[in-house]
Structure formats: C-alpha cells, structure tokens
Amino acid sequence: MIATNYGTWGEELQAPWDACKKAGFEITLATPKGLKPLPLTISVDPEFFDPIINTYVNPKPVCDRIKQLVDSDEWAHPIKFADATTKGYDAIVLTGGLGAMIDMCNCWELHRLIMEAYKDGKIVAALCYAVTTLVFLRDPENDYKSIVYGKKITAHPRAWDFYGPGMDAGYDLYGATPENKGTDVHTPGFLWPIEDLVRDAVGPNGACIARINANRENPQVYYDHPFITGTSVESSIAYGDKIVEVLNKL
Numbered sequence: 001m002i003a004t005n006y007g008t009w010g011e012e013l014q015a016p017w018d019a020c021k022k023a024g025f026e027i028t029l030a031t032p033k034g035l036k037p038l039p040l041t042i043s044v045d046p047e048f049f050d051p052i053i054n055t056y057v058n059p060k061p062v063c064d065r066i067k068q069l070v071d072s073d074e075w076a077h078p079i080k081f082a083d084a085t086t087k088g089y090d091a092i093v094l095t096g097g098l099g100a101m102i103d104m105c106n107c108w109e110l111h112r113l114i115m116e117a118y119k120d121g122k123i124v125a126a127l128c129y130a131v132t133t134l135v136f137l138r139d140p141e142n143d144y145k146s147i148v149y150g151k152k153i154t155a156h157p158r159a160w161d162f163y164g165p166g167m168d169a170g171y172d173l174y175g176a177t178p179e180n181k182g183t184d185v186h187t188p189g190f191l192w193p194i195e196d197l198v199r200d201a202v203g204p205n206g207a208c209i210a211r212i213n214a215n216r217e218n219p220q221v222y223y224d225h226p227f228i229t230g231t232s233v234e235s236s237i238a239y240g241d242k243i244v245e246v247l248n249k250l
Contacts, residue, residue, distance in 0.1 A: 001027050001030070009043040010063070014069060015240045030081055032110075035078070036075050040099070046063050084109075087116075127239050128194075132194055134153070152206060156195065170186050214231045219238035220235050
C-alpha cells in the first residue's frame with residue numbers, strides 16, 4: 001500500500017487500510033521517504049466545508065479513526081519506495097491526497113514498482129490524485145502510451161478542482177514533527193486537472209469516468225483488469241471494498 005509523505009487525504013489511506021486489514025490481508029506500507037504518512041490537517045477536520053462541492057466531507061468518526069491510526073504505531077514504520085518490491089504480493093494499492101501529486105505521480109521508484117506489478121498481471125489500484133501516477137507511467141513496449149491506454153479509468157472531476165482566481169492550496173499536516181514535516185509549498189489550487197489528463201491517457205478506445213454526482217451514498221469505483229480506480233474521498237470506502245472483493249476472487 002502506497003502513500004505520500006507530503007499530505008495524504010486521511011480517509012483515502014484509512015479506508016482501504018482498514019478494509020484490507022479486516023479482510024485479513026498482509027499489508028506492507030511504503031512511502032517515498034520511509035516516513036509515517038501524515039494526513040492533511042483539513043482532511044481530519046470534521047468542520048471542513050468543501051466550497052466547490054458545497055458539502056462537509058469529513059465525518060467525525062472517520063476523523064477520529066484517522067487520528068487514532070496516526071497517533072498509534074500502525075503507520076509508523078513504512079519502507080521506502082526504493083527498497084520495495086511487488087514480488088510476493090498480489091496487488092499494489094495507491095492512496096491519494098494533495099501530496100500525491102508532488103512525490104508520487106511522476107516518481108521513478110514508484111513507477112518501477114507499478115510496472116513490475118503490471119507486467120506480472122497483478123492488481124494495480126489508485127485513488128483520486130494518485131490516478132495520475134498511472135497516467136504518467138508510460139509503457140515502452142506500447143509506443144510509450146500510458147499503461148491505462150484503452151482502459152476505463154475514474155478521475156476526480158474537473159468541476160471539483162480547486163482552480164480559479166485567488167486559489168491557494170496549503171499542505172499542513174496533522175501530527176507533523178521536525179523530522180516529518182511534509183512541505184511548506186503552496187500551490188495555486190490543484191497542480192493539474194486530473195480528468196483532462198485521464199481523458200488523454202486512455203485514448204479513443206478507453207473511457208474516463210468522472211461523475212460529478214458521486215457521493216458517499218453513490219460512490220464511483222471501477223475495475224477494468226488489472227486496474228481498480230476510485231474518484232475521490234467520497235469513494236474511499238467503496239475503493240477499499242472493491243480491492244477486497246477483487247483480491248478474494250484471485
């Protein structure tokens with residue numbers, strides 16, 4: 001299971017983590033720096049109101065569970081991407097968060113891991129912003145097209161992007177320490193429009209699924225072997241459940 005060191009969206013790691021643990025799966029957690037993945041502060045704030053989709057996105061029980069995981073040792077000892085392998089594993093599971101666009105999406109070490117899994121026919125899963133890790137991973141055996149070329153892949157909808165006059169995205173982390181402080185960078189909203197990138201990457205025979213009406217009651221996750229992809233935080237639970245469902249059928 002893969003997470004950013006620059007700010008995960010708490011539930012996008014917590015939900016698949018808890019689903020896989022409950023299913024009895026063995027999980028090895030990996031991050032770019034080998035440091036505990038910390039959630040963005042706003043992702044563990046039950047009072048955070050998303051001004052784009054006009055809703056509160058963080059249920060308090062979810063925030064409490066994420067803080068419990070961060071404050072314990074459960075996520076405390078990840079390995080580095082550089083030291084990881086997919087040999088002996090059935091899947092590689094990418095989790096999202098604003099930080100994923102900085103230290104995951106075009107990371108050579110992570111691309112090596114995904115390609116290793118992909119070439120071995122293993123399950124490759126990605127949620128929200130981490131989906132662009134698949135977009136940017138190019139297959140030299142297929143004219144350097146994206147590995148999702150020709151596939152049906154979900155994408156965080158363009159209509160939900162933080163983009164516009166005066167937009168500013170910070171990366172403050174819950175549980176930050178001097179040794180694990182994330183990044184001080186600010187970006188003018190999101191780094192890129194994921195929906196547009198996915199539409200280009202899947203090509204004319206693929207499909208980009210970017211439903212603007214996805215929500216907790218009607219989430220969006222899609223499985224097009226070997227890829228499992230999910231839209232955004234509202235689909236985190238469904239994403240974890242789909243991973244468990246697919247792996248249990250292997």
